[in-house]
Amino acid sequence: MLNALLTRAKAGEKIAMLTCYDATFAKLxxxxxxxxxxxxxSLGMVIQGADSTLLVNMQDMLYHTRIVAKGAPQAVIMSDMPAGSYEYDLAQALANAQALIQAGAHIVKIEGGGHMVDTARYLVEQGVPVCAHLGFTPQSVEKLGGYKIQGKTEQAASAxxxxxxxxxxxxxxxxxxxMVPAALATHITQNISVPTIGIGAGAGCSGQVLVLQDLLGIYTGPAEKTPQAYKAPRFIQNFLGQSGDIQQAIVTYVQAVKSGEFPEEKHSY
Structure with missing residues (x-):
């Protein structure tokens, strides 16, 4: 399934991706x-009520991967490797990645650039498909000094x-x-050999991803904060508000990604 999707993406078909945490939404x-x-x-924020992803652990990811796989046995499933599960030891990274694959994932996602290349290569060599997450990386939110656009300077863009x-x-x-400038994400997409997925990175990527709760317009920040204190990122669009029906909202999102109608310039940096 994953290889077929990648083939279609390389042929020019846009990839529509959404976060999913349970069997019901997986089927839908x-x-x-x-x-x-x-x-x-992101389940740490939208499901558990935290203000970051940092407290999510392997048990959380395995549980949610299993139930998503249960709801959609024919779907391509990508699972995040949580903070602390892959950064420090290759053997541990492989064991955790293989556990996610056994739970039902077809590909795992790791955050970080140059310092994580060896980890990515090792996982791939051991038969684990990998998605690399660059730009703003939520697991490094403290190091990055908050939720900030990445790649704005010439040096950062080159890196x-x-x-x-x-x-x-x-x-x-x-x-x-x-959260990468659209022009940069488009340039990189045109100059690497694999498809790209964007979130706040413009329409020039090979596909798009949104958090489900953002697509439905129902996430208003961490549990301990008032909704009034939450400012949604510009790359979010409330598709439920347009349709009034959850399944139709998701259908509309897929169609908008496939046609190139989403994201618009106003959703990009």
Missing amino acids: MTLAGVDVLLVGD MLADAQAMANAGVSLVLFE
């Missing part, structure tokens, strides 16, 4: 035509291009860009 998304269900560590090329050369299947 598959029926709506979503290409990839991302079991994201991101080099990281993306290194990851592609290491054998990753996809590269995901988060």
Whole structure:
């Protein structure tokens, strides 16, 4: 399934990806035509009520991967490797990645650039498909000083291009860009050998991903904060508000990604 999707993407078909955390939505998304269900560590925020992804652990990811796979046995499933599960030891990274694959994932996602290339290469060599996550990486939110656009300077843009090329050369299947200037994400997409996924990275990527709760317009920030204190990122669009029906909202999102109508310029940096 993953190889067929990558072949279509390389032929020019846009990839529509959404986060998914349970069997009910997994089934609904598959029926709506979503290409990839991302079991994201974003569950720490939208499911567990935290203000970051940092407390999500392997047990959380394995549980949610299993139930998403149960709901959509024919879907392509990507699972995030949570913070602390892959960064420090190759053997541990492989064991955790293989556990996610055994739970039902077809590909795992790791965050970080140059310093994670060897990890990505090792996982690929051991038969684990990998998606590299570049740009704003939520697991490094403290190091990055908050939720900030990445790749704005010439030096940072050159480094991101080099990281993306290194990851592609290491054998990753996809590269995901988060909160990256649209022109940069488009340039990198045109200059690497694997498809790209964007979130706040413009329409020039090979596909798009959104967090389900953002697509439905129901996420208003961490549990301990008031909704009034939450400012949604510009790359979010409330598709439920347009349709009034959850399944139709997801169908509309898929159609908008496939046609290139989403994201618009106003969703990009």
